Amino acid sequence: MKRYGILNSSIARVLAGMGHTDQIAVGDCGLPIPEGPERIDLALALGEPPFLRVLEAVAGDMKVEKIVLAQEIQAQNPAVLAQVEQLFAGRGAAVEFVPHSALKEMTRRCKAVIRTGEATPYANIILQSGCIFG
DSSP states (O other), X not given: OOOSSOOOHXXXXXXXXXXXXXEEEEEOTTOOOXXXXXXXXXXXXXXXXXXXXXXXXXXXXXXXXXEEEETTHHHHXXXXXXXXXXXXXXXXXXXXXXXHHHHHHHGGGSSEEEEOOOOSTTOXXXXXXXXXXX
């Protein structure tokens, strides 16, 4: 039995299989998940589990070189944005803001989309995998 890191077998498998520049998304319960990427549904009830808790666990178990957020989070959910910025402070990850419609389109190229129970607007992120050596 695994002792550390992500215990969810689907998330652990996807992270272990990711290479440099591969992407994974973590989203709120309203983010549409397109056909193609694996759907990992963690939503239990409205607000559970929260976006930030899932993001902390995933980001703690992978090397992130870039994050992509919806531009709309800046005005519509500044509290979550501040928490995301704090989580990634000092990690050297580039930050890109795109229109929410573009972020939803980008999820098509993700290896997986993790659905949380989060019920606040624009609590969605794409994490791009970095290289763990070099």
